[in-house]
Structures are given as structure tokens and as C-alpha cells.
Amino acid sequence: MFGLVFFPIVAVGLATSIVRSPYQTEQGIVRNQPVPFGHEHHVGDLGLDCRHCHESVEKSAFAEIPSAEVCMGCHSEVWRDSPMLAPVRESFQSGTSIKWTRVHDLPDYVYFNHSIHIHKGVACESCHGRVDKMPMMYRDASLQMSWCLDCHRHPETNRRVGDAVFAMGAVEDAVATGKTAESKTNCSYCHR
């Protein structure tokens, strides 16, 4: 019994202390999803704004994953009989949620918050990359602590104004916004 519990723990401990390769941080890796949803199609081709689906991203810590109801707003008509969308229709009818596989998932001891970043003009693209070019979602950044800190030490860079925060591709940087950003590297900002 003791061994059963102890060994996996040691294994995980060892694994995480090895210098992390992109494979280990799951950077750039596409996950299996119940529906082959493409940001490339919806953001790149259709030009949908992130907030059409990730509604709470400006207001709360969590960005929100859209419910089947949101998909059905369009897919009640577009591709209404496609087998690819069967799980969406099923979930819409039964009121259960679609079981998406999480692509980003920080350890529970890290407290991330979207709204502060959006308010300070940090663009989705700075952290999630060219989402409009992803046929399937993958993680663009390592999400390691050093990645957060690299930016937190120089928070003046990499910021945009207004709706450019949600745009993809080369956008003018917000040098003269008048909005300041402080360097926040105290442990307790991210660990409570």
C-alpha cells in the first residue's frame, strides 16, 4: 500500500525536477477533443471576437469555455446535421456539458487571473499565441513560473490598447496608453 502511493509520488517529484522540455510542459501539443473545434475556422476565417465565446475573460479570473448553447446559436442552422457536431447537439438537448480536454491547466497552488491582464492591456496573443492559425488548440507558452516572471519583471512591454488586446497578428503596441503596469514579483501575488 505504502509503495503504491509512495512510488508514483517520487516519480512525479523526479520528473518535475528534470529540466523541462517542451514535451513535458505540453507546449505545442494538440489534445484529443470530443469535437474537432477549430479556432482557425472561427477566429481566422469568420473573424469572431474571443468574447463571443469566452465571455467572462474581461470580468473574472476564468475565461469561460462556451456552452453548447453558444455553439447552437449558429450550428442550429450551419452544418446542422454534421456528425462532427453530434456531441454538441446531444449536450444542448440534455443540458450536460461537453467534456473538453483542458489544454492549459496550472497547478492548483497558482492563482492566475485573466481580468487583470486584460485590463492592463496584455493581449491574448502574448500568452496564447496565434490562436487564429490553430486548426486545433495547443499551448503556445510553457506556463512555467519563469515565463510568468519574465514578463512580470518588464510589464511595460507587450501591451496594447482597447480591442487590439483581442486581435491577432501584428498590431501597434500601446506605448502611449498612459496606463501603467507595476512589476509584481512577490510570491503571494500568485501563490496564496
Add this chain to the structure above:
Amino acid sequence: MFPPACKSCHQINEGRRVVRSVPIATLSLLGVLMIAGCQPHMVDQPRVDTLQPSAAFADGLGQRPPMAGTIARGRLPIDSPEETGLIDGKPIDRNPLEISDTLLARGQQRFQIYCAPCHGAAGFGDGMVVQRGFPAPPSYHISRLQMAPDGELFKVISQGRGRMPPFGKRIEPHDSWAIVAYVRALQLSQSADIAELPEVDKLPFTSSEAGALR
């Protein structure tokens, strides 16, 4: 065990305790242990995060839907005209919010996020999604919709209509009224008399350099 007062909301299996968070002292102790290789406990803590399931509730959802009749902070009673667009079941004539530049800017932004994919940026019913096969909505610039009271537009946004999905759960009333104001501005933009425009805006229509300006 849960006192009776709690059972109205928590259908809990007797004997199962639900912990929201680990006390600070335990946390810091675990912090030390974590470095010693005890990570999984800290990585996946026994609390319900957004969208995680919970065994504490019969439907298994960790995120609780608000109870029927819940009024969110800062919102008015659910049957007030600001929330429904109606008085005695009839659409109200005028937007209850004061029209300002800020309100119109907010309305424009929300319109572009939620409505333009179908209705098109100028409201002609030719958005990207329509170009890919969604049935075309009517143009905002037909006289029936120009004449429709503000409350009617509000009701269409919150409850949907025909093939248009409802947005009541996704867009707060304040934003819906901002969108209504912006739709009115769009309608005016297509029907205003050139004589009524300020001098600067007349220029593109009167000047011989119109082509160059546009």
C-alpha cells in the same frame, strides 16, 4: 454533519465532508513538503475549481446555477422594464438609459462581438456567418425595423426570434440597451438627410474630391 438549514441546498451523502480550502497552516506545511517531492497534493487540491465536478450536489456540477428568481448584485427586479424591455407586456418606446458617447461606444463594441457575425457591421444582414449558410436576417434599414420601439429590439436581443438565438443569458441588460442605442445610430446613418449633417461630414458628399476622401 450538515445542519438541516443546509440541506435545502446540499443533498449530501451522509458522512461525506466537503472541504472548501486547506487551512493556511496546513498550506505552508504542505509548501515545505511539496519541495520534498509531495507535489500532487498541491497540484490538485481538494477544492472545487471553476467547471470542476463536485460530489456534494446531486447533479454533480461544482458550479451551481443560481436559484430561480435570483437577482444578481446591481441588477433590478426581473420584471422591471429595464430588464424586460416591456411594460404590461408591451414594448417600451424609449431606451431607459441616457444616450451618451460612452454608451454608444460600448454598444458598438458589443454589437461587433455578438451581432455583426450575422447582421454585418452596418446591419444589412450580410455577416460572415450568413455568407457561410446561416439564413439571412432582415436588414435593419427596412421601415418596419426603423419604426419598431426600442423595447421591441431589446426583447429580440434577450429572447431571440425565429432562427435568431436568445442572448438574455449572455448579455447584461445594460449592454443590451447600449446595443439598442447603437442599432438606432446605424439606422440613422443610412437614412439621415445630408442637409442635417455637420459641415465636416457633409464634405464627402458635396466635395468634388469625394472619391479621394473616401
